[in-house]
Amino acid sequence: MAANVQDVIMLFGDSITQAGWAEDAFGARLANxxxxxxxxxxxxxxxxxxxxxxxxxxxxxxxxxxxxxxxxVRLFVVWFGANDACIKPSPQHVPLPKFIENIKYMANLxxxxxxxxxxxxTKIILITPPPINTHQRAADLASRDPPLxxxxxxxxxxQYAEGVKEAAAxxxxxxxDVWTALWNAAGENxxxxxxxxxxxxxxxxxxYTIVYEALIKAIAVEYPELHYENxxxxxxxxxxVDWTNPGPSVQKREA
Amino acid sequence: MAANVQDVIMLFGDSITQAGWAEDAFGARLANxxxxxxxxxxxxxxxxxxxxxxxxxxxxxxxxxxxxxxxxVRLFVVWFGANDACIKPSPQHVPLPKFIENIKYMANLxxxxxxxxxxxxTKIILITPPPINTHQRAADLASRDPPLxxxxxxxxxxQYAEGVKEAAAxxxxxxxDVWTALWNAAGENxxxxxxxxxxxxxxxxxxYTIVYEALIKAIAVEYPELHYENxxxxxxxxxxVDWTNPGPSVQKREA
Numbered sequence: 270m271a272a273n274v275q276d277v278i279m280l281f282g283d284s285i286t287q288a289g290w291a292e293d294a295f296g297a298r299l300a301n302x303x304x305x306x307x308x309x310x311x312x313x314x315x316x317x318x319x320x321x322x323x324x325x326x327x328x329x330x331x332x333x334x335x336x337x338x339x340x341x342v343r344l345f346v347v348w349f350g351a352n353d354a355c356i357k358p359s360p361q362h363v364p365l366p367k368f369i370e371n372i373k374y375m376a377n378l379x380x381x382x383x384x385x386x387x388x389x390x391t392k393i394i395l396i397t398p399p400p401i402n403t404h405q406r407a408a409d410l411a412s413r414d415p416p417l418x419x420x421x422x423x424x425x426x427x428q429y430a431e432g433v434k435e436a437a438a439x440x441x442x443x444x445x446d447v448w449t450a451l452w453n454a455a456g457e458n459x460x461x462x463x464x465x466x467x468x469x470x471x472x473x474x475x476x477y478t479i480v481y482e483a484l485i486k487a488i489a490v491e492y493p494e495l496h497y498e499n500x501x502x503x504x505x506x507x508x509x510v511d512w513t514n515p516g517p518s519v520q521k522r523e524a
Numbered sequence: 525m526a527a528n529v530q531d532v533i534m535l536f537g538d539s540i541t542q543a544g545w546a547e548d549a550f551g552a553r554l555a556n557x558x559x560x561x562x563x564x565x566x567x568x569x570x571x572x573x574x575x576x577x578x579x580x581x582x583x584x585x586x587x588x589x590x591x592x593x594x595x596x597v598r599l600f601v602v603w604f605g606a607n608d609a610c611i612k613p614s615p616q617h618v619p620l621p622k623f624i625e626n627i628k629y630m631a632n633l634x635x636x637x638x639x640x641x642x643x644x645x646t647k648i649i650l651i652t653p654p655p656i657n658t659h660q661r662a663a664d665l666a667s668r669d670p671p672l673x674x675x676x677x678x679x680x681x682x683q684y685a686e687g688v689k690e691a692a693a694x695x696x697x698x699x700x701d702v703w704t705a706l707w708n709a710a711g712e713n714x715x716x717x718x719x720x721x722x723x724x725x726x727x728x729x730x731x732y733t734i735v736y737e738a739l740i741k742a743i744a745v746e747y748p749e750l751h752y753e754n755x756x757x758x759x760x761x762x763x764x765v766d767w768t769n770p771g772p773s774v775q776k777r778e779a
Contacts, residue, residue, distance in 0.1 A: 271532045271565060271595050272586040279526055290556035297552035301545035304566050310526060311559050316762025324771040325759050331527040338593035340526050360767045504580050507571025512615045516579040 274521055275503050276341040277308045281326060281375070282348030285399065285471060287313025293474035295481040302485075306500040306524040307343060318352045318363045319371035326375055330386040342391045343524075344488070344495055347375050348447075350398030350429040351470060355420050365432055372436040380440065392492045393442040394484070397430035399476065400452050402462035405469030421470065423459060443491035445483045454479055500524040529776055530758050531596040532563045536581060536630070537603030540654065540726060542568025548729035550736040557740075561755040561779040562598060573607045573618045574626035581630055585641040597646045598779075599743070599750055602630055603702075605653030605684040606725060610675050620687055627691040635695065647747045648697040649739070652685035654727060655707050657717035661724030676725065678714060698746035700738045709734055755779040 280286050280296055289296030290311055300309040312329050314322055331339045349372065353363035363371065372395065379388045401421045410417040430448035437444035455461040462469070465476035472480065489496045503521050511518035535541050535551055544551030545566055555564040567584050569577055586594045604627065608618035618626065627650065634643045656676045665672040685703035692699035710716040717724070720731030727735065744751045758776050766773035 271534055271597050272584055272590065273594065274567075274584050277526045287559055290552055290559060292548065297545055297555065300552065300555070300566065304542055304545060304568065308563070308565060310563060311555065312529075313559065314759060314762070317765070321762065321765050321767075321770040321774060324774050325776075328759075328776050329527055329529050335527065335593065338590065339528065342526050361762075504569060504583075507569070507576065507616075510572070510576045512576075515576040519576060519579050521580075521583050 273338065273340050275306065275308045276343045276524060277310050278303065278344040278346065279310045279312055279329065279342050280346045280348070281312045281322070281329065282346075282396070283313060283317050283322075283352050284315035285313070285351055286346075286348050287311065287315050288471065289313060289477070291477075294472075294477040295484060298477075298481045299484070302497045303500075305502040305504065306497055308340070316352060316361070317349075318361050319349045319368055319375070320353075320363050322349065323371060323374060326378065327386070330378060330388070332385045333387055336388065342379070342388060344392050344394065344492065345379060346394045346396065346484070347372065348396035348398075350426065350433055351421075354398065354401075354422075354426040354429040356422060356425060359420050365428055368429060369432045369436050372433060373440060376436070376440045376442060380442075392495060393440070394445055394487055394491070395433050395437045395440075395442060396445045396480070396484070397433040397448040398426055399466065399470075399472060400430075400448050400455075400459070400462055401426045402459055402466050402469035404460050405463050405466060407469070409468045409470075443487050445480070445487045447480055447483060450479050450483050451476060528593065528595050530561065530563045531598045531779060532565050533558065533599040533601065534565045534567055534584065534597050535601045535603070536567045536577070536584065537601075537651070538568060538572050538577075538607050539570035540568070540606055541601075541603050542566065542570050543726065544568060544732070546732075549727075549732040550739060553732075553736045554739070557752045558755075560757040560759065561752055563595070571607060571616070572604075573616050574604045574623055574630070575608075575618050577604065578626060578629060581633065582641070585633060585643070587640045588642055591643065597634070597643060599647050599649065599747065600631075600634060601649045601651065601739070602627065603651035603653075605681065605688055606676075609653065609656075609677075609681040609684040611677055611680060614675050620683055623684060624687045624691050627688060628695060631691070631695045631697060635697075647750060648695070649700055649742055649746070650688050650692045650695075650697060651700045651735070651739070652688040652703040653681055654721065654725075654731065655685075655703050655710075655714070655717055656681045657714055657721050657724035659715050659724065660718050660721060664723045664725075698742050700735070700742045702735050702738060705734050705738050706731060 355361040610616040
């Protein structure tokens with residue numbers, strides 16, 4: 270069994286989070302810079318909307334009663350919208366007001382003193398969904414067998430990204446506006462988004478690099494105490510080990 | 525707080541494990557293929573020898589009393605030897621018999637019914653240290669300010685790799701012979717090891733690819749029940765979610 274050694278960063282989201290450990294993607298890069306400090310947990314769920322993810326989240330967070338035995342979530346990153354913004358009649362469609370309400374509900378699970386999962390030391394970052402490149406997405410769906418119709422629209426997903434920012438402002442938590450970061454990187458040209466996207470919906474390594482850099486910057490600005498450079502190693506550097514009697518010198522510390 | 529949702533693969537070793545989340549390295553790749561199945565924990569400790577790592581391991585494993593609250597270690601990967609094989613007078617030098625004894629001690633912490641950390645369901649894989657490319661290593665050390673003398677020898681590290689295989693045979697656990705895999709890949713030519721090593725001691729992406737592929741093969745052959753293709757997602761695929769009443773359909777399952 271794995272003892273409770275390192276606190277964690279929990280990345281909670283859809284397929285764009287789940288794929289965050291692929292080549293050069295943001296989860297693997299976070300895990301690398303936070304090594305020996307915080308574990309980075311992949312809690313990405315391909316295809317899930319906020320409606321379906323809430324009952325999962327209630328299993329991924331520890332109740333107050335169980336918290337004493339378990340690692341603290343020092344940073345909770347919530348990244349949804351890419352599926353909720355599907356247009357009707359997709360079963361993934363979640364109306365925008367309900368989506369915003371769901372994002373707030375997730376944050377309140379850890380922020381609200383009335384919640385069974387209340388964790389006042391947990392910092393929260395919301396991430397906006399990436400823009401849709403409808404040219405790339407339509408071509409990808411048309412190439413399938415049988416061909417599929419376009420299921421997401423540029424303007425609709427933009428509104429869901431705005432909804433995430435609205436939720437963050439109401440919750441007074443940090444937001445990483447990936448939608449705008451990618452849109453600006455593409456020169457506000459929808460077709461040019463293909464430089465950052467694999468299929469018009471998901472990100473390629475260049476897209477994840479923008480996400481990683483924006484997330485690290487948000488941590489540095491909003492929660493500097495959680496920046497990896499401001500955390501110590503849980504177990505000391507080897508040059509600090511007492512070579513003649515190592516045990517007492519390698520006791521774990523909070524990062 | 526993070527609830528106990530996914531069981532884990534624990535990678536325990538030295539800097540070559542710690543760097544396993546760098547570009548294309550084996551830890552990040554494992555985390556990617558095991559996403560939504562098992563969490564992969566980086567418990568690499570740069571510079572540590574087995575002597576110093578044992579008191580750390582006794583903090584990373586849960587005692588039997590604490591195990592009920594914590595994720596199971598389904599696979600425990602132990603990869604040391606690169607530092608223990610340093611030659612005298614390095615403080616990292618651990619004599620070969622003591623090194624072998626330490627590796628057995630680590631495995632016995634989970635295998636022995638008398639151990640406070642006994643975990644009979646945990647599978648173990650030992651990994652042999654990579655060969656030393658003394659040409660590359662000597663050049664790297666000579667380039668430092670002040671220059672350093674060669675601290676590891678090709679033949680010595682080969683003996684420590686043999687020691688890991690000896691321990692694995694005695695313990696009846698699987699072994700991944702990275703020493704031999706890299707040596708063969710280099711055509712049994714020490715200088716050609718530079719294709720797989722960054723500095724004659726640590727691995728580059730090509731070297732980690734060999735490690736990753738050998739480790740996945742060992743899992744497939746020795747512990748097929750733990751191969752990622754034979755594990756189910758802890759939370760169901762989105763196509764299996766009950767869209768009208770998601771809660772009961774997304775209860776966590778053992779992977």
